[in-house]
Amino acid sequence: MPKKIRDKVNDLLNSEEEIANVIVKGWVRTRRDSKGGFSFLEINDGSCLVGIQVVADHNLKSYQAVAEHLHTGSCVAITGKLVASPGKEQKWEVHASEIELYGSADAEKYPLQKKRHSFEFLREIAHLRPRTNTIGAVMRVRNRLSYSVHKFFQDRGFLYLHTPIITASDCEGAGEMFQVTTLNLDQPPMNNGKTDYSQDFFGKKTALTVSGQLEGEIYAMALSDIYTFGPTFRAENSNTSRHLAEFWMVEPEMAFYDLDDDIDLAEEFIKFLLKDVLENCQQDMEFFNKRIDKTILQTLTGIVDCDFERIHYSDAIHMLEKSSEKFVYSVEWGCNLQSEHERYLSEKVFKKPVVIYNYPEGIKPFYMKMNEDKETVRAMDVLLPKLGEIIGGSQREDDLDALTARMKEKGLDPKEYWWYLDLRRYGSAPHSGFGLGFERLVQFVTGMENIRDVIPFPRTPKHASF
RNA sequence: UCCGGUGUGGCGCAAUGGUAGCGCACUCGGCUGUUAACCGAGUUGUUAGAGGUUCGAGUCCUCUCACCGGAGCCA
Known part of the structure; x- marks a missing residue:
């Protein structure tokens, strides 16, 4: 047994005696x-x-001395006995002796x-907000989900891999990167009119990672x-209410999985997480259902029991074209689906999670596996009602020549990715x-509308306090 | 970054161009095994900032800043 520092409120409230x-x-x-x-x-x-309710008699020796400080927000240690409460709102209360x-x-x-x-x-008092009911509940649920992510993969024999935070490769062109440097930015060393990164800490230009995928693939091609x-x-x-500059991402990578296997895993994963939190965070989830989103329990339960809709990108385009719904952005094959299109499909047509797959090659990154039609790649997005895209994935291109050709088409230099190409050169395998x-x-789980309220310290443009 | 909206006591919000108000919080008093406690009284304002129109601006105009929502980018 770990050393007991004090009695936790949760343990006392659940006491049998x-x-x-x-x-x-x-x-x-x-x-x-x-x-x-x-x-x-x-x-x-x-x-x-x-x-927990504490009843403090004013005759307590210690009471008068501290009474004037016993306001909301102050911190105390209370010694006493746990007894049945005559009040309506709680089963137990503590009668203080000190x-x-x-x-x-x-x-x-x-x-x-x-x-x-x-x-x-x-958000302006992010150092005090964890003392509120809502943020406290969010962080307990967040903690449970973290545990549950590990449990899901560990139960299935997946290895937890620590991919690097600092990287020298613009992994997938997945957006602008934060540069990492120790050069003096007021007077950087120059070479032919350009910054000389050979004098930087790593001897080359580096940045914070935008994805651990490419490194993940390396280990999947050895540890499965x-x-x-x-x-x-x-x-x-x-x-936006859905974007952060610093966020946490879960990225599984599996050897011998094709796109269908990938989608199966993604669906199983989401259902597992929702089911687990419904079972293990009941009190907090009831709070969200009462105060944040009155449909949240119903929504989550429904998703655990449903089969995700799976449709080809081409079929999605057809459905949107035939729809009588008026969209701000018109739809045609080859274009990116806009938020309004995704919301229409997941909220109005299917009313449940939708997986769209086989996207046009032109709107997806170089590493995705080309289909036989030479027009689409084995990419998939999982869309949730209200929230939109929660998962993006693909089967990876495992053919050396096809991958090299696509990199050149996208204007990337294969030499920069020599190690990534080596995975296709030696013992390549289908993987996703x-x-x-x-x-x-x-x-999505808590029903919180803004992503800045579900991470302890949100980082967004112009915001890095606390 | 673009479009739209909002900036007024500690917090949430009112105020046809004419004396800045309400609720909560807070302080004091009363009542009470109370529990979003209740009842009474009281304290709290450079109306985001700068400039302009006007006899007069919280209100109208210009600029700046901040925040929120939507869009794009994506997870």
Whole structure:
């Protein structure tokens, strides 16, 4: 047994019996005084959504000394006994025998009040917002989902692979990159009018990773099934409720999987995650269903039980062309699907997750496997109602000549990717993978509207405080 | 980056170009095994910033900044 520092509120609330000696440590959420000579304190320690009620008699030696500091936000340690509560709202409460004040919080200055705050305001006090019900619940669910990601892959024999954060390859052209350098930017060394990166720390131009996929493929071509789960960086000037400059991505990569196997895994993965969180975060999920999105439990349960719709890109285009819906952007074969098109398909036509696959070659990156029709590649996107794209994946091109040709078509220099091509040169094999945006998953599961509220410290253009 | 919207006490919001107000929070008092506690009283403002129109600007105009929503890019 690990050493006991104090009793966690969650454990006490789930107790089967009265306990003579308990120590609760946490932050005061509310205090209600009774002139009958005692106060009710609600103490929350983050171990669960609700706090535990503490009854503190004013005759306690320690009470008078700390009473004036027992405001919302202050931190206390309370010794006492766990007894059945006569109140309606809770089963258990703690009768205090001693109160120790760790840190007070000036009631007139503490920004968090015992009432609802807008999420915009809470983002300005990101160092205090984890003390709110909503952010606390989001982070507990986020934690469970993280655990669940590992559990899903570990149960299936996948290896957790740590791919590099700093990279010298513009992996897939997946957006603008954050440069990493130790050069003096006021006076960089020059060579023929250009910055001389041979003098930089790594001897070449480097940046933060936009994807661990290419490195993931290397290990999949040796260890068969791997996954990465780590931070990813995109320097796009994106200002939306679905984009972050720093986010976490889950990227499995599997040898011997074709596109169908890839889609099967993606569907199984999402269902596993939703089912797990419904079973293990009940209290928090009920909170989201009550306060954030009244349809969230119904939506998640429905997805766990349904079969994802799978349609060819070409069929999707036909459906959109035949539709009577008026779109801002017109549809034709070869174009990228716009948000409005994806939403129409997942929300109005199928009303469930939709997998669109076999996209035109021209709108997808060089590494995706060409189909026999020479027009489409084995790419797939998983679209969720309301949220949009949560997964993008593909079967990878495993033919050396085809891959080299496509790189040249896309204006990439095969020499730069010599190691990537070596995987096709020596012992190549069919393989596939996908990337899942972790914050978008948390968003979808909790019903939170803005991605900045499902990551502890959001990084977006012009925002890197805290 | 583009389009649209919004910036007013600590927070959430009102105010036909004419004396800046309400709710919550907070402080004090009352009541109470209370629990979004309740009742009464009180404190709180450079109306985002700069300039302009006007007898008079929170309100109209110009610029700047910030935030929100939508779009693009994508996960």
